[in-house]
Amino acid sequence: DQQVKQNSPSLSVQEGRISILNCDYTNSMFDYFLWYKKYPAEGPTFLISISSIKDKNEDGRFTVFLNKSAKHLSLHIVPSQPGDSAVYFCAASPIQGAQKLVFGQGTRLTINP
Amino acid sequence: GAVVSQHPSRVICKSGTSVKIECRSLDFQATTMFWYRQFPKQSLMLMATSNEGSKATYEQGVEKDKFLINHASLTLSTLTVTSAHPEDSSFYICSASKTGGINTDTQYFGPGTRLTVL
Numbered sequence: 001d002q003q004v005k006q007n008s009p010s011l012s013v014q015e016g017r018i019s020i021l022n023c024d025y026t027n028s029m030f031d032y033f034l035w036y037k038k039y040p041a042e043g044p045t046f047l048i049s050i051s052s053i054k055d056k057n058e059d060g061r062f063t064v065f066l067n068k069s070a071k072h073l074s075l076h077i078v079p080s081q082p083g084d085s086a087v088y089f090c091a092a093s094p095i096q097g098a099q100k101l102v103f104g105q106g107t108r109l110t111i112n113p
Numbered sequence: 114g115a116v117v118s119q120h121p122s123r124v125i126c127k128s129g130t131s132v133k134i135e136c137r138s139l140d141f142q143a144t145t146m147f148w149y150r151q152f153p154k155q156s157l158m159l160m161a162t163s164n165e166g167s168k169a170t171y172e173q174g175v176e177k178d179k180f181l182i183n184h185a186s187l188t189l190s191t192l193t194v195t196s197a198h199p200e201d202s203s204f205y206i207c208s209a210s211k212t213g214g215i216n217t218d219t220q221y222f223g224p225g226t227r228l229t230v231l
Contacts, residue, residue, distance in 0.1 A: 041122070043221070100162070
């Protein structure tokens with residue numbers, strides 16, 4: 001049972017435009033959500049997170065939106081840059097600090113020059 | 114920074130042999146380390162959580178006698194896949210936490226180990 005789902009395995013975006021990566025979850029106990037970025041042959045690196053008491057968190061070019069009623073979150077990257085090309089994973093945790101992360105399958109983002 | 118290394122990065126072994134994978138936190142002490150596995154086009158699945166000096170906590174469905182975890186020091190955890198079989202072929206990735214649970218986003222991931230069992 002896939003509790004965290006990223007239904008788009010890949011996404012291609014023009015440089016300078018907005019990239020929108022989506023993630024859906026099924027477990028209503030999830031309270032904290034994170035996005036990780038992964039380059040080939042490297043481990044995932046933390047990008048941005050959001051707790052369920054918020055519906056938006058912004059950090060530079062990255063913004064995460066959370067819609068609890070729809071059990072949906074999205075990551076917006078604007079403007080997209082070639083260095084953003086990577087695999088993006090969303091992850092969820094029952095409570096902040098619980099550390100047990102449930103990951104989605106990942107979305108490969110390619111930024112075209 | 115917080116760097117986590119894994120060794121080896123890639124290993125090929127024969128069916129029935131055991132393989133040990135090391136996870137090291139290079140510039141910080143890790144009170145907690147995590148082991149994940151990832152099958153192609155699937156998500157990272159948590160296998161077990163280990164705290165230094167104590168027994169690992171395994172996730173449901175993960176055989177503790179098959180996947181031996183040792184967290185003997187604050188900078189090293191090892192995962193041994195015993196009597197490996199082709200179905201154990203996967204990408205194994207570890208992460209380490211500095212604080213032992215205060216902030217979820219302080220999990221630092223290693224680069225992963227690709228295990229292929231022939």
